[in-house]
Amino acid sequence: MSSKNIQKPHPGSSELARKALRWFGRLYGSLFYKTEVYGLENVPQTGKVLVLSKHQRNDDIPLGLSKALYHRRMDIWAIMKDSLAAPIFMDYFLKCGGIPLNRKEPRKSKNDLLFAKKVLNEGNMLVIFPEQTTIPYKMGKGRPGGFRFIVGKPEEPLAVLCLGLEYKPRGFLRRTSFIVRAGKLRHFEPDMDHEDFLHDCMHEIASLTNLKYPFEQAKKANDSNGDLELLETIS
Numbered sequence: 001m002s003s004k005n006i007q008k009p010h011p012g013s014s015e016l017a018r019k020a021l022r023w024f025g026r027l028y029g030s031l032f033y034k035t036e037v038y039g040l041e042n043v044p045q046t047g048k049v050l051v052l053s054k055h056q057r058n059d060d061i062p063l064g065l066s067k068a069l070y071h072r073r074m075d076i077w078a079i080m081k082d083s084l085a086a087p088i089f090m091d092y093f094l095k096c097g098g099i100p101l102n103r104k105e106p107r108k109s110k111n112d113l114l115f116a117k118k119v120l121n122e123g124n125m126l127v128i129f130p131e132q133t134t135i136p137y138k139m140g141k142g143r144p145g146g147f148r149f150i151v152g153k154p155e156e157p158l159a160v161l162c163l164g165l166e167y168k169p170r171g172f173l174r175r176t177s178f179i180v181r182a183g184k185l186r187h188f189e190p191d192m193d194h195e196d197f198l199h200d201c202m203h204e205i206a207s208l209t210n211l212k213y214p215f216e217q218a219k220k221a222n223d224s225n226g227d228l229e230l231l232e233t234i235s
Contacts, residue, residue: 025066039182164208
Protein backbone atom coordinates (compact mmCIF):
# COMPACT_ATOMS: atom_id res chain seq x y z
CA MET A 1 0.00 0.00 0.00
CA SER A 2 1.40 3.39 -0.90
CA SER A 3 1.58 6.03 1.81
CA LYS A 4 0.39 8.35 -0.94
CA ASN A 5 -3.11 7.26 0.02
CA ILE A 6 -2.71 8.01 3.73
CA GLN A 7 -1.18 11.48 3.67
CA LYS A 8 -3.89 12.92 5.84
CA PRO A 9 -3.57 14.64 9.23
CA HIS A 10 -2.65 12.21 11.97
CA PRO A 11 -5.68 11.67 14.28
CA GLY A 12 -3.46 11.96 17.35
CA SER A 13 -3.06 9.45 20.12
CA SER A 14 -5.79 8.14 22.37
CA GLU A 15 -5.32 7.15 25.99
CA LEU A 16 -8.01 4.50 25.58
CA ALA A 17 -6.28 2.99 22.53
CA ARG A 18 -2.94 2.89 24.35
CA LYS A 19 -4.51 1.20 27.37
CA ALA A 20 -6.18 -1.36 25.10
CA LEU A 21 -2.82 -2.09 23.45
CA ARG A 22 -1.18 -2.46 26.86
CA TRP A 23 -3.92 -4.85 28.00
CA PHE A 24 -3.66 -6.93 24.81
CA GLY A 25 0.14 -7.02 24.93
CA ARG A 26 0.17 -8.21 28.54
CA LEU A 27 -2.38 -10.95 27.90
CA TYR A 28 -0.89 -12.08 24.60
CA GLY A 29 2.64 -11.87 25.99
CA SER A 30 1.79 -13.94 29.06
CA LEU A 31 0.17 -16.66 26.97
CA PHE A 32 2.90 -17.08 24.37
CA TYR A 33 6.09 -15.60 25.83
CA LYS A 34 8.26 -15.97 28.92
CA THR A 35 9.52 -12.43 29.41
CA GLU A 36 12.64 -11.04 31.08
CA VAL A 37 13.40 -7.31 31.19
CA TYR A 38 16.76 -5.72 32.00
CA GLY A 39 17.88 -2.11 32.23
CA LEU A 40 14.43 -0.58 32.58
CA GLU A 41 15.89 1.92 35.05
CA ASN A 42 17.76 3.43 32.09
CA VAL A 43 14.48 4.56 30.48
CA PRO A 44 13.71 8.22 31.33
CA GLN A 45 10.21 8.73 32.68
CA THR A 46 9.84 12.22 31.20
CA GLY A 47 11.29 14.37 28.44
CA LYS A 48 12.01 13.72 24.79
CA VAL A 49 13.80 10.43 24.12
CA LEU A 50 14.57 8.71 20.84
CA VAL A 51 14.57 4.90 21.11
CA LEU A 52 16.46 2.88 18.49
CA SER A 53 15.50 -0.79 18.36
CA LYS A 54 16.00 -3.98 16.40
CA HIS A 55 12.88 -5.10 14.49
CA GLN A 56 12.51 -8.88 14.78
CA ARG A 57 8.78 -9.62 14.56
CA ASN A 58 5.38 -7.97 14.27
CA ASP A 59 5.07 -8.64 18.01
CA ASP A 60 7.89 -6.20 18.80
CA ILE A 61 5.70 -3.15 19.38
CA PRO A 62 2.88 -4.63 21.53
CA LEU A 63 5.33 -6.74 23.56
CA GLY A 64 8.05 -4.10 23.88
CA LEU A 65 5.53 -1.51 25.02
CA SER A 66 3.36 -3.60 27.34
CA LYS A 67 6.16 -5.65 28.89
CA ALA A 68 8.76 -2.90 29.20
CA LEU A 69 8.40 0.73 28.12
CA TYR A 70 4.82 1.27 29.34
CA HIS A 71 6.07 0.45 32.84
CA ARG A 72 8.01 3.74 32.69
CA ARG A 73 5.76 6.06 30.67
CA MET A 74 2.77 6.10 28.31
CA ASP A 75 3.61 9.01 25.98
CA ILE A 76 5.31 6.71 23.47
CA TRP A 77 5.07 6.96 19.69
CA ALA A 78 6.54 4.49 17.19
CA ILE A 79 7.31 4.44 13.48
CA MET A 80 5.32 1.58 11.89
CA LYS A 81 4.79 0.15 8.40
CA ASP A 82 2.23 2.14 6.47
CA SER A 83 -0.01 -0.87 5.80
CA LEU A 84 -1.17 -0.62 9.42
CA ALA A 85 -2.70 2.76 8.58
CA ALA A 86 -5.07 1.20 6.04
CA PRO A 87 -8.76 2.16 6.41
CA ILE A 88 -9.64 -1.37 7.55
CA PHE A 89 -7.90 -0.69 10.89
CA MET A 90 -10.02 2.44 11.48
CA ASP A 91 -7.01 4.48 12.69
CA TYR A 92 -6.55 2.20 15.72
CA PHE A 93 -2.79 1.79 15.34
CA LEU A 94 -2.43 5.50 14.64
CA LYS A 95 -4.30 6.27 17.87
CA CYS A 96 -1.95 3.91 19.72
CA GLY A 97 0.86 6.25 18.70
CA GLY A 98 1.85 4.69 15.40
CA ILE A 99 3.36 6.89 12.68
CA PRO A 100 3.30 5.21 9.24
CA LEU A 101 6.37 4.91 7.02
CA ASN A 102 6.58 3.69 3.44
CA ARG A 103 9.55 1.33 3.82
CA LYS A 104 10.22 0.91 0.11
CA GLU A 105 10.06 4.63 -0.68
CA PRO A 106 10.55 6.61 2.56
CA ARG A 107 10.60 9.91 0.67
CA LYS A 108 6.85 9.44 0.08
CA SER A 109 6.33 9.61 3.85
CA LYS A 110 7.37 13.26 4.05
CA ASN A 111 4.39 14.41 6.13
CA ASP A 112 4.65 11.43 8.46
CA LEU A 113 8.35 12.02 9.14
CA LEU A 114 7.68 15.70 9.78
CA PHE A 115 5.00 14.66 12.26
CA ALA A 116 7.40 12.21 13.96
CA LYS A 117 9.95 15.00 14.37
CA LYS A 118 7.26 17.26 15.84
CA VAL A 119 6.11 14.58 18.31
CA LEU A 120 9.67 14.02 19.54
CA ASN A 121 10.41 17.72 19.93
CA GLU A 122 7.24 18.17 21.98
CA GLY A 123 8.83 16.06 24.73
CA ASN A 124 7.58 12.56 23.96
CA MET A 125 9.34 9.23 23.46
CA LEU A 126 9.68 8.11 19.84
CA VAL A 127 10.69 4.59 18.78
CA ILE A 128 12.25 3.99 15.37
CA PHE A 129 13.68 0.86 13.76
CA PRO A 130 16.84 1.98 11.90
CA GLU A 131 16.82 -1.06 9.59
CA GLN A 132 13.43 0.16 8.26
CA THR A 133 12.28 -3.45 7.81
CA THR A 134 11.72 -6.67 9.76
CA ILE A 135 14.75 -8.97 9.85
CA PRO A 136 14.47 -11.88 12.33
CA TYR A 137 17.49 -13.44 14.07
CA LYS A 138 20.15 -11.36 12.30
CA MET A 139 21.09 -7.71 12.00
CA GLY A 140 20.21 -5.67 8.95
CA LYS A 141 22.10 -2.57 7.92
CA GLY A 142 21.15 0.66 9.66
CA ARG A 143 19.76 3.33 7.32
CA PRO A 144 20.71 6.79 8.54
CA GLY A 145 18.35 8.92 6.43
CA GLY A 146 15.28 8.85 8.67
CA PHE A 147 17.41 9.12 11.81
CA ARG A 148 19.30 12.08 10.39
CA PHE A 149 16.13 13.92 9.43
CA ILE A 150 14.23 13.31 12.68
CA VAL A 151 17.21 14.24 14.87
CA GLY A 152 18.45 17.13 12.75
CA LYS A 153 20.85 19.40 14.59
CA PRO A 154 19.35 19.61 18.08
CA GLU A 155 19.73 22.81 20.05
CA GLU A 156 20.61 20.72 23.10
CA PRO A 157 21.83 17.12 23.55
CA LEU A 158 19.12 14.62 22.57
CA ALA A 159 18.62 11.57 24.80
CA VAL A 160 18.92 8.34 22.77
CA LEU A 161 18.24 4.86 24.12
CA CYS A 162 19.18 1.60 22.37
CA LEU A 163 16.78 -1.30 22.94
CA GLY A 164 17.34 -4.97 22.27
CA LEU A 165 14.44 -7.42 21.73
CA GLU A 166 15.62 -11.04 21.70
CA TYR A 167 13.44 -14.07 20.94
CA LYS A 168 14.42 -17.67 21.75
CA PRO A 169 11.98 -20.41 20.67
CA ARG A 170 11.99 -23.11 23.36
CA GLY A 171 10.26 -25.99 21.64
CA PHE A 172 6.77 -27.40 21.18
CA LEU A 173 4.15 -26.21 23.71
CA ARG A 174 6.72 -24.06 25.50
CA ARG A 175 6.47 -20.29 25.56
CA THR A 176 9.07 -18.45 23.50
CA SER A 177 11.67 -16.64 25.58
CA PHE A 178 11.41 -12.87 25.08
CA ILE A 179 14.22 -10.77 26.53
CA VAL A 180 14.17 -6.98 26.58
CA ARG A 181 17.42 -5.14 27.29
CA ALA A 182 17.62 -1.36 27.56
CA GLY A 183 21.09 0.14 27.17
CA LYS A 184 22.60 3.07 28.99
CA LEU A 185 21.26 6.44 27.92
CA ARG A 186 23.30 8.17 25.21
CA HIS A 187 23.13 11.78 24.08
CA PHE A 188 23.42 13.04 20.53
CA GLU A 189 25.28 16.35 20.58
CA PRO A 190 24.70 19.09 17.96
CA ASP A 191 28.23 18.70 16.56
CA MET A 192 28.11 14.91 16.21
CA ASP A 193 28.03 13.05 12.88
CA HIS A 194 24.69 11.29 12.38
CA GLU A 195 26.09 8.29 10.50
CA ASP A 196 28.93 7.67 12.95
CA PHE A 197 26.56 7.93 15.90
CA LEU A 198 24.00 5.56 14.34
CA HIS A 199 26.72 3.09 13.39
CA ASP A 200 27.83 2.91 17.04
CA CYS A 201 24.19 2.51 18.10
CA MET A 202 23.69 -0.37 15.65
CA HIS A 203 26.57 -2.22 17.30
CA GLU A 204 24.99 -1.63 20.72
CA ILE A 205 21.56 -2.75 19.52
CA ALA A 206 23.14 -5.94 18.17
CA SER A 207 24.86 -6.60 21.49
CA LEU A 208 21.61 -6.00 23.42
CA THR A 209 19.84 -8.42 21.06
CA ASN A 210 22.61 -11.05 21.41
CA LEU A 211 23.59 -10.66 17.75
CA LYS A 212 26.53 -9.33 15.74
CA TYR A 213 26.48 -6.27 13.52
CA PRO A 214 28.55 -7.29 10.46
CA PHE A 215 28.49 -4.03 8.49
CA GLU A 216 31.27 -1.51 8.17
CA GLN A 217 30.66 2.22 8.20
CA ALA A 218 29.44 3.31 4.77
CA LYS A 219 31.20 6.03 2.82
CA LYS A 220 29.23 9.22 3.28
CA ALA A 221 29.68 10.34 -0.33
CA ASN A 222 28.06 7.17 -1.74
CA ASP A 223 24.76 6.49 -0.01
CA SER A 224 23.20 3.46 -1.71
CA ASN A 225 19.99 3.45 0.31
CA GLY A 226 18.56 6.66 -1.09
CA ASP A 227 18.85 8.47 2.25
CA LEU A 228 20.29 11.61 0.69
CA GLU A 229 17.43 11.69 -1.80
CA LEU A 230 15.01 11.37 1.11
CA LEU A 231 16.55 14.34 2.86
CA GLU A 232 16.61 16.48 -0.25
CA THR A 233 12.94 15.66 -0.93
CA ILE A 234 11.82 16.53 2.59
CA SER A 235 13.96 19.61 3.15
